[in-house]
Amino acid sequence: MSSGQSRSRWFVIVSYALLAAVTQLLWVTYTPITKASAEYWSVSVDAVGWLSQVFPLAYVVLALPFGYWADRSFKGTLAIGALLTGVGALIRVLPGYEYSLIGQIVISVGQPLVLNGINKLAAQYAAPERRPLAIAIGSASLFVGILVSTVSVPLLLESKGMPVVVQSQAILSAVVVTLFLFALRIRPAFADDTNATVPIGSIWSNKWVRQYSFLLFLGFGLFVTLTTWLEVLSTDSGFNAEQVGLALGAMTLAGIAGAAFIPDWAMLGLRGRGVLCASLAASVAMLIALAANSPFWLFTALLALSGCLLLANLPIILSSAEAKAPSGAAGTVTAVLLLSGNLGGIVLALCVQFMLDSRTLAIFFLVAVVAVTVPVALKFPSLTAAAGSKSSNAADQAS
Structure with missing residues (x-):
């Protein structure tokens, strides 16, 4: 090329x-x-x-x-x-x-x-x-x-x-x-098989699809829930609306940087698994700091760190899914994964909404959500092998 x-x-x-x-x-x-x-x-x-x-x-x-x-x-x-x-x-x-x-x-x-x-x-x-x-x-x-x-x-x-x-x-x-x-008028370099029919049921039968969907359901759901209810959950910490806005801004900015720069590095070996697990550890530390009414600077730093890693998880998971997806099914696989993330945002935000009368209960519910995610994150596969397999297939197509 x-x-x-x-x-x-x-x-x-x-x-x-x-x-x-x-x-x-x-x-x-x-x-x-x-x-x-x-x-x-x-x-x-x-x-x-x-x-x-x-x-x-x-x-x-x-x-x-x-x-x-x-x-x-x-x-x-x-x-x-x-x-x-x-x-x-x-x-x-x-x-x-x-x-x-x-x-x-x-x-x-x-x-x-x-x-x-x-x-x-x-x-x-x-x-x-x-x-x-x-x-x-x-x-x-x-x-x-x-x-x-x-x-x-x-x-x-x-x-x-x-x-x-x-x-x-x-x-x-x-x-x-x-x-x-x-x-969009520019022709693609690598065409996949648009005639290949892969039913959604067949895609969902893959263990890795269910695993990735679960990770996005809880991980992206946690991010959405924090952006939705942080002002309420931080009331006892003495943070005002302006401080909450600054903290969420720091979280989003760090998340943009993480999503842009971490995934390319994480594609080697088990680095992707390490990023996923680090995001969960940072999230637990941030939630505990919130529950303990930690100083604003400490909570904001932990929130930014968790945001950086949580948002990096999305492209890491999507990249692994692209490498594993059957020919002609990338759109359907992406739809399943993003649907899971959106559902997680809706479900977790609603669960926390019902617990807002007890701030501590709501925060430790989110800690429990993170804890449940850890065993699944520890099984996240090496990205190198999957990417290498897809690369050889693409090279065969290009030739």
Whole structure:
């Protein structure tokens, strides 16, 4: 492959990462301005909550059929997902809560079409030895989108007002969608078998799929639960809302760095297993520090460390899954794994919500969740062998 061809295919990967970031940016638009949005539209806070809650609900319903569809018509599903993202962002520009809700629903339908492509895009456009990096870029971009939206939306709302918030995001979405659709015209270097039919039941019968799903269910679920309920859980520690925001910002920034840089290093031997286990140890230390009302600086440092490692787990697991997935099933496998992560966020957050009257019980429930995950993490396989097997298959295809 020439250097020009390599650069053009990395252009596809980077433009995809931008699109994935935009889907997350649009998802959490109203989360940091819930009360202000309710006042602006004269609706309830619960009504504004649905503007973000529709996303995990849509993902749970649509992830598997859309993942299966992606394995049959990959570029078509990506293009439709991108267009739905752009159209939904434009609908939100129309004044009124109902248009914001319709726009969010449209974007939420497009989201699984986009995100299910993380592994398959890496498999088709990156050389086997560079696929972990491609997957890491796609994974890290998700959290970049969340961070950008969380930081920029309150500032824009305060200085320019709600119309500018949605207009600026619509313009950004239109530019990124156009860029991605242009990039999608570039032919992949490594085509997989789109005619191979692998039923979801057959995929789920693989022990490693169930193992990885469990790890993402609890690991990603823990991250979502912390971002949802940390302000409430930290009340007895004396942290104010501004401090909680700073701590979550540090966690997200560290997570972006971890997701971007750790997975490529972790692909050698059992390093991936080490990162998974280290993330669990850091999470336990952070939760104990929270329960013990530790100083803010210590808790924030432990939260950032756990965030760095927890978010690195996602691309590590996805990279291993890409190496193990049957030919033509990367989209379905990714859908199963991301569905498990989303379900974990919903289930664990709800469990903690029911325990909020007893802060200590809620925190040690999360400690128990981490403890249950340890035996499964200790069985995480060496990544080198799986990647090597896939590399030889890809080399045979390319020749």
